Amino acid sequence: MKKQNIFLQILIITCLFFTSMLYGQENFKKVSQSGMQYLKIGVDAAMVGRGEAGISAIKGVSAIFWNPAGLSYLNGKEIFSTYNAWIADISLNAIAAGISFGKWGTLGLSVLWMDYGELYGTSVPTTVLESTELGYVDEGTFSPADIAIGLAYSRQISSQFAVGGHVRYLYENYGDNVIITTNGIEKNVDNIIHAFSFDLGTLYYPGFKSLAFSMSIQNFSPDIKFQQEAFSPPLTFKLGLSMDLLDFARESSHNTLLFAVDAIHPRDYSERLNIGIEYNYLGMFQLRGGYRMNYDEGTFTTGGGFLFPLNNSMQLRINISYIFITSDRFSSPMQVTVGLEF
Secondary structure, eight states: OHHHHHHHHHHHHHHHHHHHHHHTTTTOOOOSOOSOGGGGSOOOHHHHHTTTOOTTTOOSGGGGGTOGGGGGGOOSEEEEEEEEEOGGGOEEEEEEEEEEOGGGOEEEEEEEEEEOOOEEEEEOOOSHHHHHHTSSEEEEEEOOEEEEEEEEEEEESSSSEEEEEEEEEEEEEEEEEEEEOTTSOEEEEEEEEEEEEEEEEEEEOOSSTTOEEEEEEEEEOOOEEETTEEEOOOOEEEEEEEEEGGGGTOSOOSOEEEEEEEEEEETTSOOEEEEEEEEEETTTEEEEEEEEESOSSOOEEEEEEEEEEOSSSOEEEEEEEEEOOOOTTSOOOEEEEEEEEO
């Protein structure tokens, strides 16, 4: 009875927190407060398929990108790879690997990079001839680069509590250009920056059936100076809860119906709420759906996946997700994730 009362108190407080986050600043949007926006794109089709909800439910190597505490639930070794066909012919790619050292914790490596394709560079004309020909100066083509390389560590402190961290080296290369100094001298500069960011996460099981709570901080970093202006990566705070709803129907089942809710407090936007659901049949097939509140595009998401045993010690996991974009300006992002557990 005491555990049930504690559970109800936590649930009420969490619901009030979610509600206040959604409506406390509904008329205020903190746009343009950070850079390196690619770090906000969801990595892992399983999470994206259920509306990017479930930082308290994600486990294994893919947890590195959402809540590193979930990495501690990795058994053995795992390799992870994902491809995200993003908007405007841009793609996001990521690979990760993890290995468990038992009671000593779990170690993980991650690499994420963006493929923007080839872009055209232009500059402001400085002569009458350049101005009358095209109205701009053609500087040729270039390929921007955004890369994040990370090292993660996670450990289960007890059977109910886990904690994890993820440190990343961030590299950004947007080519070079000519600037005019205050002395009127032309100077060629490279638009390259280096930085480090940190992610922290926790995972807690209070003891009421499969209920789980999580908190995470992503992209924590000092300000980064890009030529004359300083900015920070997209610092984000998250609070999530999840539970298998079939726990109320029976004591044990080979199937699960995961329900997850994540409250998000980003530095560069007003508060958001992600809600997702996932039906898992016999641990082999999954169907997912999600709803993301306070997003300009991509409110609804869906996806699915399956687990295919290769032998007694190795299994292949494939997931796919789809974000519904209603605007005619962009195509709807689709992501495919492949994981190998052994």
